[in-house]
Amino acid sequence: MTENPTRPASLELRGVVKSFGAVQALRSGSLRVEPGSIHALVGENGAGKSTLVKVVAGVYRRDGGEFLLDGSSVDFSSTAESKAAGVAVIYQEPTLFPDLSVTENIFMGRQILGSGRRINRSAMYAEAASLFAGLGVHIDPRRQALGLSIADQQIIEIAKAISLDARVLIMDEPTAALSGVEVERLFTVARRLRDEGRALVFISHRFDEVFELCDTVTVMRDGSYVDTLRVADTDVDKLVALMVGREVGDLFPKTPATVGGPVLEVRNLGSTGVFHDVSFDVRAGEIVSLAGLVGAGRSEIARAVFGVDGYDTGSVHLLGKAVPPRNPRAAIRAGMAFIPEDRRKQGLVIDASVSRNVAGVIRGRLSRFGVLTQRAENEASAPWASRLEVKTNALDMNATTMSGGNQQKVVIAKWLATEPRLLVIDEPTRGIDVGTKAEVHRLLSELAGQGMAILMISSELPEVLGMADRILVVSEGRLTADIDRDDATPENVMLAATRTREVRA
Amino acid sequence: MSRTYPFHAQPLWRRLLVSREAAVIALLVLVLVWAINFVSFFATQLTMTFLFLDIAPILLIALPMTLIIVTGEIDLSVASVVGLSSVTLGTLVDHGTSVPVAAIAALVVGLACGALNGFLVAYVGLPSLAVTIGTLALFRGIAVGVLGTKAVTDFPNRWSDLARQTVGGTGIPLIVVVFAVLAVVFTWLLHFSSFGRGVYDIGLNIEAAHFTGVPVARSKFVLFLFSGVVSALAGIYFTLRFTSSRGDNATGLELQVIAAVLLGGVSIFGGRGKVIGVIAGVLLIGVLSSALRLQGVTVNVINIIIGLLLVASVMSTSVLAWVSDAAARRHNRDRAASSDPQLTPAGVGNQKR
Incomplete structure (x- = not known):
């Protein structure tokens, strides 16, 4: 990748850091997107792509690193600021107001006003129609958003972005829910936007799409930038190697067990x-x-x-x-025991005490003469809390006060207590x-x-x-x-x- | 490996100090002491008997209502079930059915009302607020429709006297004994059974409750059944006490019940509250209004005072929660600072507060 020093990149991130508590989601995220280019961003789950996108969109504020738009440093504290600066993000599942018309969705919060500050609907419809014409798609600007396919909803989001004159468009796995024809239409729209000189970032897990649509690709791994390549100079095997790129053999030694x-x-x-x-x-x-x-x-x-x-x-x-x-x-x-993925919502009753949670599944058998006491729950949960080395002051402390790791231990203790x-x-x-x-x-x-x-x-x-x-x-x-x-x-x-x-x- | 844990983070007195139940009971004791010493005729057997006779329906219905509100649901149709069971009893007695048989029929009607509410809320998944506003009108409409504007007032004295009967020479009405038995049952159900733990789990986090194997729908359904039956029982008592079966009996009682439950420390969002606090809440309202009436305070003023008390008590929950949260946060910060200085930003953890 050669950098052109005379023309600043549309979007440039250098060494961006973002962590959540003890978890570092982004160690060193870098991305440089030229105007008139479609740039693929690839990496495993958890490589930090989404966090990077959210920093650009103003959802998160970076902890460190540089963030430049058209060569000038920016720092967004809200999505409204990033939108105003010309950044638009199209998510996998757009969130439109289903009861409003397509046009009302596009102009949400910045309706075109006519005389006497009344909303000028005809001007809005005309503007929406010309946006769709520019994108080469056929959607009735007057129809309700309810019942639009995901593909059409994404087009609405793109139209909205263009009406805001977004210079940088980020599409986060836009094709995940689309059919073949819809993907083709999206690609046509994307190429049209590229030819207008906008910068596009395309996040996808599908390599065939990356090779079909994009000209440049940046690979991320473990929250860090790995490499940026011209798509023409690379192939699937090379990308996979870059995405994985680490020795994993002896990180988590599992002791062999008799099956x-x-x-x-x-x-x-x-x-x-x-x-x-x-x-x-x-x-x-x-x-x-x-x-x-x-x-x-x-x-x-x-x-x-x-x-x-x-x-x-x-x-x-x-x-x-x-x-x-x-x-x-x-x-x-x-x-059977089931430890769900979202422990705060599904795994734990977060506002209940440690012992209530640990005894949560086995409490049916703890009652003596039909009476279940707090003491019985405490006595039954203490050994499991101890076995998992749960860190808490007392068994009646709320799970809310604990760290994520300790909460997970409580969930595991709860299910091990059932001896599954x-x-x-x-x-x-x-x-x-x-x-x-x-x-x-x-x-x-x-x-x-x-x-x-x-x-x-x-x-x-x-x-x-x-x-x-x-x-x-x-x-x-x-x-x-x-x-x-x-x-x-x-x-x-x-x-x-x-x-x-x-x-x- | 073998770590031991204290069962409680704080000594009993401190836990009591911040509990809503203790506050309500303390307030009840204060009001009682004031009424007994400064309100003439309050500390008499007759006043006590009438006080209990008056608040008995509220006491009864507050028991299942407590459990329903702890799950995060609500039952607004209870007063209409009182009316419908009253009309069932009256109509059947009017047609020559004996009182016990008619009373059982009234209980069955209450069960059916509860089953309808429970089915719509637990199995169809509709919001209980909407469902029971609907059945509030529906049950009341049927009750008034059956009897019209007339009332059945002809009940055998044997039965109507029973409703006002007191135990021995104590002045405690028989209905209070019935209530005491039910109070023990509901206390066991909510505080000393696996079912009750599930009720709290549903109120605190319904999704986690489902993932833990709590029978969410069945629990809610059963609670609405209880609510229907107990409301019907209250309706039978109400009818016999006033020897009057009318379609509009006990109109508006649901709000008095809910007010007392909330005053007793149950969170309207679910997950918090105790039976003992609710009983104290009902008694507090009963004692206060009875004593104020004896003082010659008008009903409107009494309503204003009780209304203010309720608002203040609901506010105190938020205030207490805020205070205890702030204390917990500070506690955690201090602990983090002393045990693991690396986790706190430099310059913050080292300062002693």
Whole structure:
């Protein structure tokens, strides 16, 4: 990449840092986008792409580093400021006001006023029509936003951005929910905008789209900038290598365990529009990981297996017995435990005490003569809190007061107290500090060693490769690969996770 | 590895000091002491008997209402269920049915009302505020429609006397004994059973409750059933006490019940509150209005005072929460500063407050 010193880049970030508490989401994010260029931003889940975008959009304020727009340094504290400065972000799922017309959505908050400060509708309709004509799309400016396809909603967002004269357009995984024809139309619009001299940033997990649309690509990994390449000079293998680019073999040593008979048997599980024909086993002493990209349907499969969501076809068996659908209580009775991905919303009753939470599932058997006392809960939860080394002053402290890592320990303690045969754990270490992370990994390994079957969902490739005995890769709601620990490499997992278009086409 | 934990972070007296229940009970004791010493005729058996006879329906209905509000729902139709069960009892007795059979029929009607509310809220998933505003009008409409403007006032004396019966020579009405039994049952249900823990979990975080295997829909449904049956029981008592079955009996009672429940320290957002506090809340309103009436204060002024008391008590929850949050934050900061100076920014952690 040669930099042109005479013409400043439309958007330039250098060494941008952003952390949330103890978690550093962005260590050193850099990006330089030239005007008249479509720039791809690629990286694994959690590589820091979204955080970078949110810094540019003014959602987050950076902790450090440089942020230049057209050569001058800026610092946005709100999305309104970034919009005013000519930055527009089009998200995967746009948020329009469904009851308002397309035109009203475009001019929300800055309606064209006529005489007497009355809203001039005809001028707005005319302006919207000319915007659509400029984009080469056919949408009636008078129709309601309700019922528009996602693709059309994105076009509305783009039209809005152009009417604001945005110089920088960032599209965060815009094609994830689009069909082939819609993708083509979006690309046509994007090329038109590029030819007008605007700078576009395109975030996608689909390499074929990157190669079709973009001229430049920046790779990120672990919150840091890795490299910027001309698309013409690179290929898929090289990009995957850059995205993964680290030794993962001995980060999370999983101790080998004797693998027993099947504990969980899932057959032909399907839920319309979410996942299809999913079949797999998890055996005693085995850690099986569901890997794949965010939104591929991994969590949804786990939720259906546990019964918090329903499914349309297929069956779930635990230790040979059928587990009824849509019934978490029955799943718990059968010996399943489920640690969900969002611990604040789903894993914990955050406003309840540590002991209430730890005893949350087992309390049914703690009552003596039909009377359940706080003391019984305290006594039952203390050993589990102690085993997991939960850091709290007392058992009646609210979970709100604890760190993310400690909250996760409370959730794990709660489910271990049920002495499950199968532990389903979704994102075991998301948002927790490095030390606790290692503790959780050691614990999972230990539990598998004791014969527990573990189904782990993780977006962190090193965690998947380090912990799992077997990796099931999910892509767009289907299992696309079943890879043994010994054969697993970052490259083949990533390839299976992004292998979508070819399969469908 | 083997770490031990104290069960409580703070000693009992400090926990009591910040609890809403303790505050309500303390206020009740204060008002009682004032009334007994300074209000003539208050500390007599007759006043006590009438005080309890008057507040009995509120006491009864407040029990299931407490549990419903702890789940974050509400039942506004309770007074209409009182009216409908009153009309059921009156109409059947008027047609020659014996009082016990008619009373059982009234309870069944209450159960059916609760089942309708519960089904719509728990299984259809409609908001209870909207559902029970609807059934408030629906049940009241049926009740008034059945009897019209007339009233059934002809009940066997044996039964109407029973409603006013006191236990031995104590002056405590029989209905208070019935209430005491129900209070023990509901206290056990909310505070000493797995079901009750689930009720709190639903109120605090319904999604986590679902993920933990709490039967969310079933719990809510059962609570609305309780509410219907207990309201019908209150309706039977109300009818026999005044020997009058009318479609408009107990109109507006739901707001008195909810006011007392909130005064007793239950959070309208769910997840917080205790049966004991609610009982104290009902008694506080009852004692205060009875004593003020004896002092010759007019009903309007009494309503103003109770209204102000309720607003002040709801405000005190926010104030207390704010104070305790601030204390907790400072506590955490201090602890973080002393145990792990690296986590706090330089210059902040080292300063002693």
